[in-house]
Amino acid sequence: MSEIKDQSIQLFLDELASKSATPGGGSVSALMGAQSAALTSMVCNLTIGKPKYAKVEAEMQALLQKSEALREKLTGLIKADVDVFNRLMTAYGLPKETDEDKAARTEAIQTVLKAATEVPLECACACAEAIELSRCAANKGSLGVISDAGAAAMAGYGGLKSAALNVYINTGSLKDRQFAEVKLAELATILKDVDVAVEEIYQMVKAKL
């Protein structure tokens, strides 16, 4: 099957809606993050070169570099989410006839669960960065496309909160509680104050419309 990013949007939505287990919420969270980064890039691209915004040109160029790198990362996470989910399904499908089977299966599941925790955590972290980049776009970008900076903040927020759910699920099944607690603490740090930050960016955009 072709990689999701190379599929049409219609096919992606059809497969998302279908009874196949992937793609699911994890891919959607990475795609929302990628949409957020793309919107910030759009604001930069429509601000750069405008005489009225010459003073922020260098900042917009630097922001564009960051948002494009982040977009690439988040686009890659759409696939990473599907891959790790499929690995998890394979591990759960391992034989459990003998005690040896069971031990090997448990170990395989636990190993993949760590990866299945790290992928959405990476996605959450990237979405939080996308939100911060949208703040710069909302702050300094051309007023003609400022609403796109607000949409970038909302897409990043949707991606972050959705990714967090996948971190909660997978840490919940982890036997290595120390690993789980470290990852949950990282997530808590990422989530801290984000509701307030998104509301601030949104209100800043709304006030400029």
Next chain:
Amino acid sequence: MSEIKDQSIQLFLDELASKSATPGGGSVSALMGAQSAALTSMVCNLTIGKPKYAKVEAEMQALLQKSEALREKLTGLIKADVDVFNRLMTAYGLPKETDEDKAARTEAIQTVLKAATEVPLECACACAEAIELSRCAANKGSLGVISDAGAAAMAGYGGLKSAALNVYINTGSLKDRQFAEVKLAELATILKDVDVAVEEIYQMVKAKL
């Protein structure tokens, strides 16, 4: 150019990030809404037919019908947003040499601005419905895919709040203040209590993980 839904996700993101004015935040809000509806459909499709969930089978079938109709509507709004934005650009590009030119241009702009208010308002309304459908999915869907119902709520919320920004922009330029106030009142009704609703759904999902 091919319709956005038939483009690959990669191409859509590339064009979103580019300096071309469309697609932009309006298309992203409709796509977030479509992702929300698709995720609710996924929860339904992975709940229907499971003996453990036989009691909610009829409800899930009814929910699936609604979420699939809504997904189709929101997918259509991706294109509608681009179309109305292009019409607006065409109207702004009309000649303004003579007084007659100017009057005709103003009238054309004002006519399209009404359509450009109604498209994101329709999107906001559909996203609010997507959020309510995600609540049913979160309430009654299979626990194995309950996080997807949470992601559906967040995607719908991102779509709704982004669409609202486009309603604010376009009503702001409307000379027909009565029309503008009616549309803003409709939007306010849609937005009322939605923050609380999304937080409720999210916490319900989180508690079930």
